[in-house]
Amino acid sequence: MAGVAQLEAFLAADPVVRVRLTSVKGSSPREAGTEMYVTAEALFGTIGGGRLEHIAIDAARALLASGDLAQVLDVPLGPEIGQCCGGRVEVSLQRMSEGDRAAALAEARAEAEAAPAVYILGAGHVGRALAAQLQHLPVRTVLIDQRAEELAQSTAQVETRQSAIPEIDIMTAPAGSAFVVLTHDHGLDFLLASAALERGDAAYVGLIGSDTKRAKFRSWCLKHCDGLTIEDLICPIGAGGSRDKRPAVIAAFVVADVIAALTSETAAEAPVRGNAPLIAAQ
Structure with missing residues (x-):
């Protein structure tokens, strides 16, 4: 939950304005409900960038300077502001109270816990490269290996798990998880890949090899x-x-495939076992 910790540190600043897209009509860089946070000198998150975001940031800092509590902006995303999306958005600006900050952190924690899981089965060169890239994405990454020395070489901010029987980790994973199998042993690869396929609810099952x-x-x-x-x-x-065939290059292609699978319409409609949601709320 590195992102949650970063948000908690940011919200410790005083004062903070929450910038939220409350209404979206037509084309927009982000969907309704998207938020970012603004202080006099820093930013956390994004509502899509471009001229829209600059307008919202300037308005938020003007609100802070004036001492006002809230404001609503109605922004056309067209030639009027030098943006070509063609839609129209309503942006809510609100100075955050202590209760607002607590609620924002609680929501962030809930989203982090509901994030889709990616299980990397094997902490060799490619496995560690995958973990290094996935740590920056909105997924819960678990790097698994039987060998403590290989896990120790990973510096990514992801969960690491030494597991003598990684088949159990696959069996107990949430529905809609992604599994990337790349251990040091072909026989173990076959056991783990078959276990992931037998679940019938995986969003992605990948096996390294030819x-x-x-x-x-x-x-x-x-x-x-x-x-x-x-x-x-x-x-x-x-x-x-x-x-x-460099590990980082292979990992880049795999990460793209995994994220595409986790965010596809098919993945979103897949059956869910228990109470585990498939993808995090946006």
Whole structure:
């Protein structure tokens, strides 16, 4: 919950104005409900950037300087302000009370806890590169390995978990999770990939390897998994049309695929087991 900690530190400043898109008509950089926070010298979050955001920031700082408590802006997103979205937004500005700050933090914590989960199964070079990139995205990332020494090499601000039986981590993951399998052992890769596919509710299952490895895995599933289909398996992962095999490059392609899967309409409509929401509220 690094983002929550950063917001908590920001809201400790005094005073703070909450800037919120309360109404959106037509095209807009962000949707209704999007918020950012403004002090006299700093910003947290964004309502979409561009001229709209500059107008809102200037208005928020003018409100702080005047001592007023609230203001509502009606902003056309067209030639009038040098923006070409073509919509119209209503922006609420409100000086935050202690209660407002507590409510904002509670909402941020709830969103963080509801964020979709990405399980990286293997803390080798590519696994650590994935964790390094996913730490900046609105997902709950769990880096899992049987080897403590590999986990110790990760410096990403994500959950790390030494697990002797990572199949259990897969079985107990929330519905709609993403699983990226890239351990140090092909046999373990097959066990974990099949466990993720057998769930039937994963948003993404990826297995590191080649087309040959995919074919071997298909044969292995036919023999050991009662004909489990692997049609939903992504293998190879991180292709993207690139021949570059550096871990950071592979990770970049994989992260793009994972986030696309987690935020797709299909993922949003997938069945949910228990009370775990599939994607975080925006």
